């Protein structure tokens with residue numbers, strides 16, 4: 001069976017990247033991630049990411065280039081990151097317990113999900 005794609009957004013403003021803190025499941029609670037979620041069957045990944053950003057953050061976004069390589073997560077998922085820009089709205093934590101804009105030093109120190117750590121160099125490069 002092929003892995004389901006999970007899309008995630010690198011949203012950068014100035015020299016800061018937007019992260020969300022997961023409230024669930026228990027093994028991921030309290031750790032930080034890029035906003036996003038699972039692509040539905042037949043859904044275009046960019047469309048899925050816009051939908052997730054609307055649902056999770058309440059923003060309208062424009063999805064840009066992919067960053068980093070796909071990262072397998074467990075046996076079920078493959079995680080894929082894109083640049084994204086907010087075109088309308090201000091992010092609100094609808095699906096996360098907290099949102100945070102991090103600079104490069106904070107990104108290095110934050111407790112990111114394991115899969116996302118693979119992208120640290122790519123994410124760092126976005127922050128100038």
Ligand SMILES: Nc1nc2c([nH]c(=O)n2[C@H]2C[C@H](O)[C@@H](COP(=O)(O)OP(=O)(O)OP(=O)(O)O)O2)c(=O)[nH]1
Nearest residue numbers: 006008033034035036037038073077079113115116
């Ligand atoms: N959104 C997101 N999920 C990630 C990241 N890194 C990572 O390992 N994951 C994992 C956590 C989950 O096992 C899986 C799917 O994420 P999700 O729970 O956000 O998906 P979703 O919003 O569609 O959730 P749901 O419909 O099942 O409630 O991907 C990341 O940076 N962003």
